[in-house]
Amino acid sequence: MTTLQKIKGSFVKGTPMFNKTSREQQKGAFFVVTYKHSTRLFYCAYDFEHQYLDVEIKHLKSRLGQLSFKQDRYEKRLIKLANKVTGVCFGSKKLARGRLTQKTYHAHPERWQKDWVSARYGKMTISGRKDAKSGNFVFHYHLETHTLTFKAIDQCVISLSDVVFPYGQDHVNHAIQTQMNLKDKKKYGKPIGWSLEDHGDYYIVKCLIDVPATPYLNTSTSTG
Structure with a gap:
């Protein structure tokens, strides 16, 4: 922007001057702006000054203002991260505050x-790994017996029997079988995640896989 401001100042004084290395140059009576794949030509000094110089200077000032604002915002964030102790509330803030505010x-x-305890430890989600035999190093789903096994932190193996998905069982079977049959899992494998939710009397098991989109989707409400 400094170069453009110097050129603008020379135009105000009535003696147009250009930097030898800038893309803005005067060729005879014409003013030329050379880009990588194109060239702009101005036939008089007035058009070059007001249609190009003023517009470019205004754009650069606006851009500098935006960058300055962003820099200031990031600097304040760094100061906040360095000085403020980040707090973590397990089990939701509402429950933590309710300990002292709710009569019950x-x-x-x-x-x-x-x-x-239920809010903090009631859910567990383990992301998958595409290079794992069955898409996950912690969970393993046995297709023949519909048994889900996983390793706890203490290396104890826990088994859940009769894990069947009423909706999407075919997708789960296909994803796991395809993953197990792959030879080059690091290149073609896909991760398979698992989630467990403790609801007291029962557990909910979720299998997290990529399902291809339906090519034909009926959006008509007349057929339900």
Whole structure:
């Protein structure tokens, strides 16, 4: 922008001057701006000054203002990250505050403890790995027996029997069988994630796989 401002100043003084290395040059009575794949030609000094110089300077000033604002915002964020201790609340803020604000929890602390443990440890999601034999190093689904096994932190193997998916069982079987049959899993494999949800009397098991989109989707409401 400094070069453009110097050129603008020379035009104001009535003696147009150009930097030898800039893309803006004067060729005889014409003013030329050379780009990589194109060239702009101005037939008089007035058009070059107001249609090109003023527009470019205004655009660059606006861009510099945006970058300055972004830099200031990031610097403030760095200061905040360096000085402020980040807090983590397990089991939701609402439940943490309810320990002291709700009469039910205040009168029965054991009830709050039970709900807090359920909220904190009630769900577990393990992302898959495309280079794993069955798409996941922790979970393994046995297609023949519909048994899901996984390793706990203490290396104890836990088995869940009769794990059947009412919707999408074919997709799960196809994804796991395809993954197990692949020879070059690092190149062609796809990760298979698993999620467990504890609802007290029962568990919900979710298999996270990529399902191809349906090519023909009926959007008519007349047929349901």
